[in-house]
Structure formats: C-alpha cells, structure tokens
Amino acid sequence: MRTSFTGIDPNQPALPVVDAIVVGASAGGVEALLTIFRRLPRGFGLPILTVLHLPDERRSHLAEVFRSHLAIPVKEADDKETIAPGTLYFAAPGYHLSVESDFSLSLSQEERVFHSRPSVDILFESAADAYDARLAGVLLTGANNDGARGMARIKEFGGLTVVQDPAQALARTMPEAALALHTPDFLLPLPDIGLLLVELERIAC
Amino acid sequence: MSHERNADIELRLLIEAIYLKYSYDFRDYSGASVKRRVAHALRQFELKTISALQERVLHDPSAFMQLLQFLTIPVSEMFRDPSHFLAIRQEVVPLLKTYPSLKIWIAGCSTGEEVYSMAILLREEGLLERAIIYATDINPSSLEKAKQGIFSMDSIPGYNTNYLKAGGKRQFSDYYTAAYDYAIFDKTLRENVTFADHSLATDSVFSETQLISCRNVLIYFNKKLQDRAFGLFHDSLCHRGFLVLGSKETLDFSGYKDQFEPLVKQERIYRKS
Numbered sequence: 304m305r306t307s308f309t310g311i312d313p314n315q316p317a318l319p320v321v322d323a324i325v326v327g328a329s330a331g332g333v334e335a336l337l338t339i340f341r342r343l344p345r346g347f348g349l350p351i352l353t354v355l356h357l358p359d360e361r362r363s364h365l366a367e368v369f370r371s372h373l374a375i376p377v378k379e380a381d382d383k384e385t386i387a388p389g390t391l392y393f394a395a396p397g398y399h400l401s402v403e404s405d406f407s408l409s410l411s412q413e414e415r416v417f418h419s420r421p422s423v424d425i426l427f428e429s430a431a432d433a434y435d436a437r438l439a440g441v442l443l444t445g446a447n448n449d450g451a452r453g454m455a456r457i458k459e460f461g462g463l464t465v466v467q468d469p470a471q472a473l474a475r476t477m478p479e480a481a482l483a484l485h486t487p488d489f490l491l492p493l494p495d496i497g498l499l500l501v502e503l504e505r506i507a508c
Numbered sequence: 509m510s511h512e513r514n515a516d517i518e519l520r521l522l523i524e525a526i527y528l529k530y531s532y533d534f535r536d537y538s539g540a541s542v543k544r545r546v547a548h549a550l551r552q553f554e555l556k557t558i559s560a561l562q563e564r565v566l567h568d569p570s571a572f573m574q575l576l577q578f579l580t581i582p583v584s585e586m587f588r589d590p591s592h593f594l595a596i597r598q599e600v601v602p603l604l605k606t607y608p609s610l611k612i613w614i615a616g617c618s619t620g621e622e623v624y625s626m627a628i629l630l631r632e633e634g635l636l637e638r639a640i641i642y643a644t645d646i647n648p649s650s651l652e653k654a655k656q657g658i659f660s661m662d663s664i665p666g667y668n669t670n671y672l673k674a675g676g677k678r679q680f681s682d683y684y685t686a687a688y689d690y691a692i693f694d695k696t697l698r699e700n701v702t703f704a705d706h707s708l709a710t711d712s713v714f715s716e717t718q719l720i721s722c723r724n725v726l727i728y729f730n731k732k733l734q735d736r737a738f739g740l741f742h743d744s745l746c747h748r749g750f751l752v753l754g755s756k757e758t759l760d761f762s763g764y765k766d767q768f769e770p771l772v773k774q775e776r777i778y779r780k781s
Contacts, residue, residue: 401541411581429540
C-alpha cells in the first residue's frame with residue numbers, strides 16, 4: 304500500500320491501464336470531490352462515475368454545481384445511456400446506478416444499501432463486473448459503511464483501489480470500513496488522489 | 509477457455525430455463541439488476557451456486573414462485589414524485605375530461621400504489637366513475653396485494669405528504685380505514701379496476717386506452733425490451749393518447765421517440781403524436 308503520490312516514480316511499480324474511474328463519497332463529499340476533480344484538465348479522457356450520498360430530494364443540482372467549477376463535462380447519469388469518455392457522471396438521487404456489460408448505464412430502485420440510494424457498493428460492484436481489472440475505485444470521506452464491499456470486489460477482480468486517508472477525511476467511517484475489508488493500492492490525501500487520476504488518464508489515453 | 513465467469517454463464521442458463529419452463533421472460537432485463545436479485549435470492553434460499561438454484565426452480569414450481577418475488581422489485585409508494593401527479597392534474601386531466609369514457613392502463617402496477625394514487629386523483633377530478641382502469645403485472649402475489657388494497661400504516665405519513673404536494677383536494681385519511689398497523693383502502697376506489705396478469709415482454713395489446721402509466725418499470729429493461737414496451741403502448745393508445753413514465757425514464761433513446769411528443773417533459777408526460 305502506497306501512502307503518497309506525487310507523480311511517476313521509477314522506483315515504484317508502474318500504474319495499470321484503466322478504462323474508467325468510479326468514485327464514492329458521503330458526508331463531506333462535495334468539498335472532497337471538488338478538490339480532486341478541480342485537478343482534472345480540459346480534455347481529460349477517462350469516464351468518471353460518481354455516487355455521492357445526498358438527502359433523497361428528487362431533483363439534484365449536483366451536476367450543475369460541479370459543471371460550473373470543472374474543466375470536464377459533467378452530467379447526471381441517464382438510464383440506458385452509453386458511457387462517454389472524459390465525462391463525469393453523477394448518480395441521480397433516489398436511484399441506484401449500475402454499469403451494464405455493454406458499458407451502458409442503468410438505474411434501479413432496489414432496496415437501499417446502508418440506508419442509501421444511490422449506493423456506492425452497487426455502482427462499484429457492477430462496474431467491477433463490467434470493466435474487470437481495467438477499473439480504478441476511489442472511496443472518500445463518509446459516515447457509513449457503503450462502498451467497502453464494492454472496493455473489495457474491484458480489488459478481487461484485479462482493479463486499482465484508492466482510499467482517502469481517514470486521518471484527513473471529514474468523516475472517517477467510510478474509508479475505515481473499506482480498510483477493514485481489504486488493503487487498497489493507495490491510501491492518500493485528496494491532492495495526491497487528484498494527481499493520481501491525472502496520471503492514470505495520461506497512461507490510458 | 510471462455511473468459512466469461514462461471515456466475516455469468518450460470519445466470520444466463522437460469523434465465524433461459526425460467527423462460528423455457530415457466531414462460532417468464534427476463535432475457536432482456538437489465539443484467540446488473542437481475543444479477544443482484546439472483547445473488548440476493550441465493551442467500552435467501554441458502555444455496556451456493558446459481559446452478560443449484562436452477563435445479564431447484566426447474567423441478568419445483570413453488571420454488572420458482574418464491575424466486576419470482578426476488579426477481580421483481582416491489583419498491584413503490586403512493587403519489588411517488590408528487591410533482592408528476594400535480595402535472596397530470598393540471599395538464600392532462602382537463603384533456604381527459606373531454607372524453608365521455610376513459611380506459612387507463614397502469615402497466616407494471618406491482619402492489620398497487622400507483623393504482624390507488626391514480627384512482628384517488630381521478631375521483632377528485634370527477635373522472636373515476638367513467639373510467640376503466642387496467643392494472644397489470646407479471647407477479648401474481650403483487651397483483652393479489654394490489655387487489656387487497658391494504659398497506660402498512662408506517663408508510664401512510666409519507667404518502668400523506670406526497671398526496672398534499674400532489675394537489676390532493678381532501679384529507680388523505682378519507683381514503684382508508686386504519687386497523688391496527690394497516691390502512692385498508694376504500695374499496696370503491698377499485699370498483700372500476702381490473703387487475704390482470706400481463707407481461708410487457710411476452711404479451712400483446714388487449715385494449716385501446718386513453719392514458720398509460722408505466723412508472724419505474726422500464727428502467728429494469730434493456731433498450732430492446734423498452735422498445736417492445738413502447739411499441740405496445742403506441743399500439744394501445746388512442747390518437748393523441750397520453751403516456752406517463754417514471755422520473756428517470758425517457759423516450760429520448762428509443763426508436764419511438766418521434767411517435768410521441770413531450771407534454772410536460774420534466775414530469776415525463778408524453779402524448780402520442
């Protein structure tokens with residue numbers, strides 16, 4: 304497990320090639336996501352799928368809020384939409400978001416997971432199924448246990464896992480629950496996670 | 509060697525077996541959700557592999573009926589997305605009032621929440637008495653619950669809030685009798701409701717209708733099956749009939765996009781063009 308990332312280091316093992324990044328966050332997540340995604344330059348080529356727990360209000364303004372702060376295209380995920388490169392998708396409130404085997408997105412209203420819909424586990428597990436090893440999972444601040452199982456699944460299928468250092472997270476329960484289930488490839492502070500995503504994109508695209 | 513995982517192979521075989529044996533067709537459902545439902549069923553049946561589940565349901569019809577309860581997703585509420593029902597009241601009802609009689613199809617009605625919501629709305633608008641409502645689903649247990657019209661008292665406060673936001677004109681409590689932990693809904697609401705077994709995947713159109721409500725059903729279908737359902741709706745609806753969908757369902761990615769026009773796009777209310 305590496306605990307810092309400041310750029311490519313020839314003494315460290317090479318980063319894998321991934322086709323997509325999935326991100327999960329809960330309490331304190333808006334600021335954490337902004338810190339990371341602000342690092343992503345215009346023309347960033349990897350798709351990013353994000354679940355952020357929010358109160359169950361039917362119309363969310365997440366996509367609009369992030370769009371105004373970021374250089375990459377941002378949208379709320381639609382049912383049956385094909386995943387486009389370089390786009391940041393947010394799961395809609397009240398619906399689980401899944402990746403299908405043909406790399407399209409699907410929504411569902413199955414039971415809540417850890418009181419949450421959308422659930423990080425559901426996104427991560429379905430994405431691991433679809434992308435196999437070519438997936439990076441990032442789990443950030445949060446006050447419940449959602450996402451831990453999904454991270455373990457990504458790792459089990461050979462993907463790359465990144466957990467925010469709980470010591471620096473606004474709410475440490477979510478990253479700690481992930482650490483209890485598996486040892487991630489990276490345990491990082493937010494600025495390093497941003498850099499890592501930039502580097503993963505450079506390798507992949 | 510194939511790169512497909514064992515569980516994926518087993519899942520395809522199970523779905524095929526269910527179709528061959530029981531004629532329930534889940535082959536064009538969204539895969540990720542079906543996979544989770546089956547994984548959940550495995551835990552409930554305390555079985556290790558999907559192959560073992562396949563053997564069980566092939567040889568035991570009652571086990572299949574149990575599995576069906578896991579495969580269908582009975583998550584619903586009354587006046588779900590209140591603004592949707594408000595828009596029906598404001599934009600659709602005035603047009604419905606021009607018809608001397610109405611046929612309404614609630615497709616995939618599950619345990620009946622959408623049916624009672626629609627019936628209450630129609631009664632308050634003076635339309636229920638001239639309407640026939642067809643409420644259909646593939647799950648016989650869900651249909652039976654829908655027919656009973658008995659819901660947990662725990663869900664009533666949420667439904668009441670929704671009802672008021674949806675432009676409800678009376679007291680929500682006018683429509684049910686509380687009995688211990690249950691709310692028993694007024695049976696006159698379902699006097700004109702016909703509950704029937706119908707599959708959007710395998711059955712055909714059974715009546716001409718003026719309005720079809722199919723909410724949070726199509727998200728469980730792949731594009732091909734969604735288009736089949738849209739085709740049925742198109743064939744069933746009268747000229748300028750109404751189609752209303754769930755808050756995240758859309759005709760935008762469908763081959764039927766041009767056969768309908770949005771009436772209130774935000775609320776997923778469409779009209780046959």
